[in-house]
Amino acid sequence: MQSLLFFLCKVSYERGDILKTKIASLRKKHxxxxxxxxxxxxxxxxxxxxxxxxKYTASLVLAYKIAQYFGLSIEEVFDFSEVEEL
Amino acid sequence: MQSLLFFLCKVSYERGDILKTKIASLRKKHxxxxxxxxxxxxxxxxxxxxxxxxKYTASLVLAYKIAQYFGLSIEEVFDFSEVEEL
DNA sequence: ATAAAATGTCAAGTATACTTTGCACGGAAT
DNA sequence: ATTCCGTGCAAAGTATACTTGACATTTTAT
Known part of the structure; x- marks a missing residue:
């Protein structure tokens, strides 16, 4: 029987500056x-x-290690689209 | 008369895990x-x-902003070659 | 039905990233 | 010689990243 519920994250609205990531979906795909x-x-x-x-944004080194593990660039794993424009 | 000395950084040997960057040379080029x-x-x-x-490694968001400012990818500005292999 | 595996959470602690202020020194210009 | 600008540094403080250990709920397997 398929699961009806997923594991859910409690969303915190305190910070709006945390980068969205594809880590969860990449991990499941692998x-x-x-x-x-x-x-x-x-x-x-x-x-x-x-x-x-x-809950927070990865450090630069961890971001690199995760991206490299999946054979991707940092920019492909983390979503920078909402970073304030320069 | 050309300058004989450059601005020099005091090197700290306490940490060996800090990423090398091209920020200084990119900044001077620009x-x-x-x-x-x-x-x-x-x-x-x-x-x-x-x-x-x-002295330390930039955060992921700052790394992105700097790279983007110079029109480069994060991987082109920071040197990940010495990050422990996975 | 039960147990084990996988995920989310919380609290407390350490480590690292960044700010603020202030000072020192070299180089460039006057 | 004096002044100004650009850079390096230091100390103290705040904020964020990550660890450790423990617990609750869901999912998967038996």
């Missing part, structure tokens, strides 16, 4: 658990959860 | 002061100094 991805890029599972639920 | 670049990307001059002297 059939990985958060734990496995965390191990692969050298952080804890909670950090992956936080990034997927957009 | 004939900008640190102050002007700082204003353009929305940080203080001291932050630009710190990044150029590699």
């Amino acid at each position: 059939k990985l658990t958060q734990e496995e991805l965390a191990l692969a890029v050298g952080v804890t599972r909670q950090t992956i959860t936080s990034l997927e639920c957009e | 004939k900008l002061t640190q102050e002007e670049l700082a204003l353009a990307v929305g940080v203080t001059r001291q932050t630009i100094t710190s990044l150029e002297c590699e």
Whole structure:
């Protein structure tokens, strides 16, 4: 039986400056658990959860490691479209 | 008379995990002061100094803004070659 | 029906990114 | 020689990124 509910993230409206990411969908496409991805890029599972639920924005180095793990560029994994124009 | 000395950064050997950047050379190529670049990307001059002297690594959003200012990708401005392989 | 695996969350702590202010020094111009 | 500009630095403070450990709910497997 298919699941009726997904794991849901509690959305925080305190900060509007957190980058949207494709981490969750990329991870599922590669059939990985958060734990496995965390191990692969050298952080804890909670950090992956936080990034997927957009609690904060990854550091530059972590962003690179995640992108590289999926064979993509940083710009392909994180959505910069809402960064204030220069 | 040509200058004999450049502005020099005191190198800290405490951390070996700070990304090398092309910010200083790009800024000079564009004939900008640190102050002007700082204003353009929305940080203080001291932050630009710190990044150029590699005191710490920029955040993902700041890295994006700097790269975009120069019309480059993040990967073209920051050197990820020494990031631990996955 | 039960157990195990996967995910989300919270609190407290450490580490890193960035700000603010102020000072020192070299180079350029007058 | 004096002044101004650009740069490097330091200390203290705030904000954000990440860790650790523990717990609740959902999903998957038995």
